[in-house]
Amino acid sequence: MPIRPIHLLLAAAACLALTQAAAQGERPNLNQEPSPEQLLQQPVGGTHIPQREKPQELHNPYEGNSDAVAEGEKLFHHMNCIGCHAPQGGGGIGPPLSDKVWIYGGHPAQIYLSIMQGRPNGMPSFARALTSDQIWKLVTYVQTLSQSPKDTVGKPPQTMQSGKP
Numbered sequence: 001m002p003i004r005p006i007h008l009l010l011a012a013a014a015c016l017a018l019t020q021a022a023a024q025g026e027r028p029n030l031n032q033e034p035s036p037e038q039l040l041q042q043p044v045g046g047t048h049i050p051q052r053e054k055p056q057e058l059h060n061p062y063e064g065n066s067d068a069v070a071e072g073e074k075l076f077h078h079m080n081c082i083g084c085h086a087p088q089g090g091g092g093i094g095p096p097l098s099d100k101v102w103i104y105g106g107h108p109a110q111i112y113l114s115i116m117q118g119r120p121n122g123m124p125s126f127a128r129a130l131t132s133d134q135i136w137k138l139v140t141y142v143q144t145l146s147q148s149p150k151d152t153v154g155k156p157p158q159t160m161q162s163g164k165p
Contacts, residue, residue, distance in 0.1 A: 034058050034109065034132075060108035062140040072141025075134055079126065089145035094122060097145045106146065111139045 062068035076082065084094030095103060104114050115135050118125035126135065 034112070057107075058109035058112070060112075060136055060139050060143070062136050063108065063143070065140060068137045068140040069144055071134075072137040072139070075130070075138045076141055079129065079138075081138075084122065089142070097142055100146060102146075106143075108136075108139055108143070111142055112136065115139065 062072075077087075084092060085097050086092050089097030091097070091099075102110075104110055104119060112135055114123060115130070115138055116125065116127045130138070
């Protein structure tokens, strides 16, 4: 069946209607679930494409929350993160989380992205297994693994770019 101009017109009208409906829909609470646009603006690791303006810094809504740390620790064990990163984040198959040098960055949004999207050579994506809320709680726990008692709260590990993920 040949594509006729009327078919193209109908397809364009359908796309326009869907775009307008999506634009009018309710947006999620940005404190809990970052938008895809916000996440795509976050630098990953030590190198990234230069940006015209500094992206909005995303903060962990559970930072410093001891209940979230406890729930994040449960998730760390339940999702078998210990299988690759060891029980206290010391590393093994996966890179250590208890040191001060992280390949993909130690800022909350970068950790969130690593958990949500996964990383090459072994880190699976947990986007379909965990909710945004659970990922933030896991981020809260993972951030505590690289802090010694004298560290300041919220200071992310150093980002190191290497040829090996």
